[in-house]
Amino acid sequence: MYFIFRILPIIIMIPLAIYFYFFIKRICLCIFQNINKWHKIICALLAVVFVLPASSFFSFWAVVVLHLFAFAIIMDCIFVIYKKFHMTNQIFLKVYQIGVIPILCLFLMLGYGYWNMKNVLKIHYSVTTHKTITQDYRIAFLSDLHFGNTMNKSELEKYCQDISLQKPDIVMLGGDIVDEHTTYQEMKEAFEVLGQIENQYGIYYVYGNHDQALYLNSPHFTPSQLKKSIEEHHISILLDSQVNIQDEMTIIGRQDRSLGEREDTQQLIKNVNHENFILMLDHQPVDLQKNNELHVDLQLSGHTHGGQMFPVGLITSVLGFGEMNYGYQAMSDMTVIVSSGIAGWGYPLRTGSHSEYVIVDIVKE
Template identity: 30%
Template sequence: MRSFFYFWSAVGVLLTGLYWLMYRRGFTFLNHAFVLCFFLCLPLLFCAVNVWGPSLAIEPRLLRPFAFLGGYWLAFFHYSVYAGILYILLRLAGLLAGNGAAWQHAYTLYAKGAFVVVMAILVYGAWNAVHPVVREVEHDTGKNLPQPVKIVLVTDIHLGSLFGRQYAVELTELINRQNADVVLFGGDQVDNSLTYLLREKSYEPLQNIINKYGVYGILGNHDHFDGRIQTELELFHSVGFHMLVDEAVDLPCHIHLVGLEDYRSEPRNPYLERLAGQDPGKANLLLEHQPRRFWEAEKAGYDLYMAGHTHGGQQAPLNFVTKRMYLLDYGSKKFGNMMGITSCGYGLWGSPVRIGSTPEIVVITLK
């Protein structure tokens, strides 16, 4: 994972000079050398927080402002790249047309407009990222359940450098307002390092989740990055989570629940079929982090397949990438007799900015 941060920070430093040259054409205050130095320091800050932050003896709450600043840079960089590509095309068109006074004026207007638009996207995306919604889904399993079962699905909370204890408090309050029978966590409880959770104990507020039949969780790809899986399992077990790693459990509400290990760790997982419930009177549910096995789950007889991982692209137009990668990168869809649900997640990775998706929990009513 460190190589990822090294690479993109290096790319960020190299491209910073290019979009600085573009933006300074529109606004004179950007011409100062200290502005360029500030821009150049941001990708280095992003790298430092993510690579060396966990090893520093600094309280997470003190490090968090720097994590946010580096994260905002990542979103600013992302959209500045698109603006820069269009600027280069505009300059090429102007070059072919002779670069007259009208074209010079057009370059300046574009630079001003691009900077304002990117900053507006950043501000909106930052606000959107911390205003979650509740998405509701109903599904008739055809299993004659004695009464409807309300499930709250929460995926990708990514506790770490960006979001910590207060974030978990707010999430717990939101879950408790739903009066859930069962609460499911769909992986990526941890962002990149377990150290932040151990120092801040950001997992502790989750012990206050109110439910009837239990809180269950699985592992995601980010949960494996730190390499301390057993420690993570023990932490969440201590706050009342039943962590399912290729395991199944039968709930009193006539539900057979299966939780699988992350696809990256077990791309060919025999437990999908092996653990499928055989009782025709129980709803057969499968919880997996990455939404990759809808048809396999339908064939195995599951009534409901739940996943997360994609973040809905997190920042458009990356949602077009996730749409090409997964059969269902976000939303709800029937696959034969099975309902498939992919959540865009409650938390974030890398950048506290969401464009084109809104953080959510999913309330599923089974009948």
């Protein structure tokens, strides 16, 4: 892991720095016509200064550097085609040399990514069941808030009011509501607001891999402070445990698999009444086939962010990383819904998916 997160990024930065040296030098040549060795040294230093902060792959600056590199490479390819056909448009040549198009594309991407992160959509699904339930159930599902990254208290209050207007019977919080960057005060605010969502049968919560800030040596809050804040706002934490609703629906909340050993699903579900509608709440969309074979009716998950930055979601789907990236899937016995989350992690940008909260109607056939 040390090699992947420390050494590999530095190795990748070397060819990037070389590329941006020539990119910056080309701009200087366009402006000054001729440059001497001191200009070249300055270009090299600028390239290193520009690229070096991106050696942390999860930083905002890495997004800037990698996207500018991608846009510049695309422009290089267009220029090669341009030259191949012996075109001599001097305006196009100047535009290419000065690098204005990749830089403009970068700013457009950053603007769109910020807007797309902040623009939260309501996504609605309907799940039919043959189980004997005496009423239809409406579930509000919210995950991956990473509170403090892109949303403040007043914005969260607005979305919680919107969710309340949907008149949910049950509210599900699918983990990563807070993370390593959330302050103690922000953590308390998040659960204070979420606990105010109007509902009929309760608010239920499972931890994600970020909630307890275990990736930091000195987090802003402890796991016990987090637990206390959740529970004092009448939110029930499910850790490989279950709760029955109206003696006809069983909600099973899983401990996130990143948090260590967790109970085997088969053991967990052994004493569940299979006449009930069985809903599995698991932060990560895992064990899908197994849960399907165990006749779980519905699994709700988040974690993936739908591939927050393009082309991450596309790559993971094509290469088969993870069991499901986003959306709705009807299996032989189970329906799976994976949310892209109401916000995102690390930086306030989304280009590979949208922000959302999910409303699920469980309807008797």
